[in-house]
Amino acid sequence: MKDDAFEALTVETLPARLSAIPEIATRVGGAPSGWKVREVGDGNLNLVFIVEGAKETVIVKQALPYVRLVGDSWPLPLKRSFFEYHALTRQQARAPGTVPALHYFDETQALIVMEFLSPHIILRRALIEGRQLPKIGRDLGLFMARTLFRGSDLSMKASERKADLALFADNVELCDITENLVFSDPYFEAPMNRHTPGLDGLVKELRADRDLKVAAQRMKHAFATRAETLVHGDLHSGSVMVTDDETKVIDPEFAFYGPMAFDVGMLLANYWMAYFAQRGHEGDESRNAMRAYLLGVVDETWHVFRDEFARLWRTERNGILYQAALYEDQDDGLAAEQALNHVIHDLWTDMLGFAGIEMHRRILGLAHNADFEEIADETLHATCEAAALKFGRHVTVNRNTIQSLAELDALAQALDQRKLS
């Protein structure tokens, strides 16, 4: 299979083609004709198959030379699979156990064979259903601190980091998607945008909001230029698979060297959106416990992230930045602590900036969230989204002066109770 030209798999061709790879044939086990192959329909960009054999079930993920959901008219290079694979290996090394085990990679076929996570479900789905996952705050806080710290100049050898940066700089088409769809399109009448009808007034207001547009472009500037660490690049609740006991991160095809707080902001934004969607999922039964849970998850994620980042700073700061040699001699390490505070302060500010924009693009742009989309009543749908839009505007524009999550809890609660105006 290796040297052939790229060919998209189908449910029918998969067993014959995959069984030609001895290590896969052995792993899956049994006669390939007996393998049960199902396509998972819910990815936007790529093909994903579940392949069940006599011994093991595996996931086969294959990129296509275009966006799966759209087709030929939106080409997208196969090499995104290469970046996904290499990001997964680095995440695995930096935060062991947090991503699916990797079984096989074929660059030409843009194909990754990996562990089938089961009975895991997508975190977004779990949150919409009102499930309170007890471990996500801690697990993802640790995941982010470890991958982001250990992929940065705080930890890596400068020459290795620069070589890796050059490698991932070629993931330019996927960065381009983020640059446009996340940071720019929501703020003007871009062709692919859509929004819930009831929001027209607010959308107009936001698109005329100078402070917001400037802030969004400032964050885009940071995204495009600050090559601080290897970020996941698409860390929302649809890229996390969970059980009550386990949390796994998937789908890092947008990975590149970018700002440290990008993943953190995107993830927290998705919790805040889940929060504002509760009202739409309420029905007869109150979702107050879920609301409290989600704000708690935001709080735990941030604090675990921050504390683990600080721990790594104190114990693994072996890179070219803030070197121990400079801080040890004359001041009992207080300078290193002072520097840590500055760095964490910047992470906080950036996190807020990115979070607000993620909330906007999910409501104003092309890619919407099931959290809101599944609210059937249109007025309620718009009401939930309006609260999220206002919250997003506040955190992005005021990122430099917001002091605490408590302050944001209060804002979230107030906005959540408002009527659509």
Add this chain to the structure above:
Amino acid sequence: MKDDAFEALTVETLPARLSAIPEIATRVGGAPSGWKVREVGDGNLNLVFIVEGAKETVIVKQALPYVRLVGDSWPLPLKRSFFEYHALTRQQARAPGTVPALHYFDETQALIVMEFLSPHIILRRALIEGRQLPKIGRDLGLFMARTLFRGSDLSMKASERKADLALFADNVELCDITENLVFSDPYFEAPMNRHTPGLDGLVKELRADRDLKVAAQRMKHAFATRAETLVHGDLHSGSVMVTDDETKVIDPEFAFYGPMAFDVGMLLANYWMAYFAQRGHEGDESRNAMRAYLLGVVDETWHVFRDEFARLWRTERNGILYQAALYEDQDDGLAAEQALNHVIHDLWTDMLGFAGIEMHRRILGLAHNADFEEIADETLHATCEAAALKFGRHVTVNRNTIQSLAELDALAQALDQRKLS
């Protein structure tokens, strides 16, 4: 010559070897045996020859696999010549006429043949001699605005910029020199450091100064991670050649994608150091006019840079950042102006941060400035340097709150009058 293994040129071998390249033989003209070849002794890292033929005089610059001044014990890759050549071509395209014309490049031989600038002299030399060059403020302000703006995401296609970033990311050894010698070594007792004896007390104080050390590492963090534009990377007064009418920039072998304000901070720092050195060059004759001239040059450079940057922002903002589409519709372009103010504010802050550190490393680190080194009287030498160190400390630590150059003129004047304490 092209396919041969690298071999360092000598005054003796140069004519035979260079005349094998038809375009060079023709350009220089006459029998190679008649060429007059001189080595220019004043570079630290590379070989530089002046080759005078019947028709034209050219400069031949060749890298060595080590630092010329030190020898084998300090290896340095030949590829720095590749980066110098490619940086020169980009500077030439972005700010035509500001660098020597390029005649030839041989990657294997790490060799660049370029225009011989004559009667130009090195700017640092001119300033030490008390010459007031009328055009440097304007010329270098424009040079920086144009190269830095046009090499950034404000202007370039994102895919081209990312490819170029990946290319220059391989200039890692030269970045490493800056990261260590500029940002770290001055702030602890690094082996290669030296300083004028009278400064012991102040040096001790600075190396125990927590705010300063944190600030220096914050700037290093920015240097290492913020890939905003192709910077020259070593833009001090020794990398500029001048006549009264012309200003040319040479020697961009440290070029890489870094923070926009790095070049600006380094250049202004060198003017400020020239200012603090005046007292040491005063002798019988007052250098007050030169002092006023130098502060004027700082002022003019910054303002020309800022205004040209703003002009390019308004007329050539064709990149992925702050796109016109976002700003045109609802607010008469006021958002673009607001964003410009933010960007210029950041450039100002970063410039100050980098400037102070450049002043420190030239007094505390390995590479000292002739401006101070040529002050024969040791106490006077230390007095001048002490003023520069204090000034540098102030601008770096207070970069976020300093409002104007007038404020810094006053500080410079006050420090310049002090006794060594």
